[in-house]
Amino acid sequence: MKFHFEFDVKKMLHPIQHQHNLMLIGSCFTENMGEKLQKHKFKVMDNPNGILFNPVSVAEAITAYVDNTIYTSSDLFQYNDAWHSWKHHSRFSATTTEASLQKINTATAAAHAYLSNADHIMITLGSAWIYTLTEKAPQAKHGSVAANNHKAPADWFYRRLMAIEEVLSVLDNMIHRLFFFNPKLKIIFTISPVRHLREGVIENNRSKAVLIQAVHHLVDKFDRLYYFPAYELVIDDLRDYRFYAEDLVHPNYQATQYVWEKFLGACMDDDTRNLIKEIAEINIAHNHRPFNATSAQHRKFMASYHEKTWQLQQKHPYLDFSEELQYFAF
Structure with a gap:
């Protein structure tokens, strides 16, 4: 008797080796995979901006690495007695602008140097829902997307679902910048199996559908792109709440270990x-x-x-x- 539907995962044309330099960027699932890679002695740089979920924030972060962007105090805002960046995780926040900028600019410079010689970049997209800043948000720029809300008031944001064409445009421009910056780079795309239920069940599925459609269009377009089906392995192969943590949102240890083993088989x-x-x-x-x-x-x-x-x-x-x-x- 079969209790789950197991499917073959297409093998990567250019497998990952220990001699390679890997950059991982994206959702919290990225950090799960990064931890396993580092544990097994792979050279990894993991989420230089901290956890990122949406395609705009991922593309903006990667573009900043390519350009070696220098952030200034005008890129920060003050809230709850700390200084934050709308483009970075709260681990880059600090009680002074100098301390926050030191962390941000050090991480960006390191990412610029690492990415210039990276062999693979693994991009894990979590959600096509974006939160643009309203006029009530400090340091708000027209149409600017927040990578992290820093627990700010809800009226500082306007939520909307990206269209497939919009995701394609953002990622396509990013890919061209990456290949011009580092001609040897290979890109691995994944969709995070983490379920964004705070958006709603239907809204989560709409979001994942947009990401999947856009990414597959790009994988078909570029020969140096590869899609690893982390999302499908959890949602369609394992397909059971036993493989989720108590919050029913994050895959548990057994699920991430199963995805890791499939990753080894397909990508190495x-x-x-x-x-x-x-x-x-x-x-x-x-x-x-x-x-x-x-x-x-x-x-x-x-x-x-x-x-x-x-x-x-x-x-x-x-x-x-x-x-x-x-x-x-x-």
């Missing part, structure tokens, strides 16, 4: 997957906490994994096992 070759298994074994040993740290058995265990880690480091010098080697040296 056999050699990379085998290396991931070896790294995972070392991670487990590194996280092991012994009952008796002074026992001969534990010393033997540590020596064994120090040797395994050292051998793997010699075989793959582009990986960094310094922390693990220090731990196993005991």
Whole structure:
């Protein structure tokens, strides 16, 4: 008896390898994948602006990295005794403009340098609903879209659903800028399986439909674009509330692990997957906490994994096992 509909995921034409530089940008699901990639020793820059949901904010952030934009105090606003940016997550907020701008401009400069030599960028879109600033919002510019509302009053925003043509235009311009800036770059698009139920069930489905239609149009247009079906794997393959957290919005550990395994199968070759298994074994040993740290058995265990880690480091010098080697040296 089958309890879910499993489908084949199209393999990526240019698989990801550990030698590659990856940038991830988009919704909170992006950070779930980024954490797993970093855990398995991939070189990753994850969400330099913080979590972003809509195509406009993603495109604006990427364009700022390409241009190496320098933000000034005129780009910030004060609310609840802190300074914020409408283009950045609240982790860039601070009690002074100088502190906030320091964090923002440092992150932008680092993203500019990293993106110029990146091999892949993974863009995860969460919602086609955008919140434009009204005249009541401080530092509001005509038609400006807020990437983060910073818990500001509702009358500072006007909500609307982007049209497919609008999403296409925003992303198409961004893609051309990216390819001109970094000709070797490959783009992976995903749609976040996180359900934006605060918008409403019907509104969430309308939003996802707009994103899916627009992204597939672009994937068909550009040969360096690839679509990974994270959304479909959770919604149509697993298709059960057992795979969501208690809020019924975010996929739980089992769901993200299932998507991760599918990602490995579709986006990485056999050699990379085998290396991931070896790294995972070392991670487990590194996280092991012994009952008796002074026992001969534990010393033997540590020596064994120090040797395994050292051998793997010699075989793959582009990986960094310094922390693990220090731990196993005991």
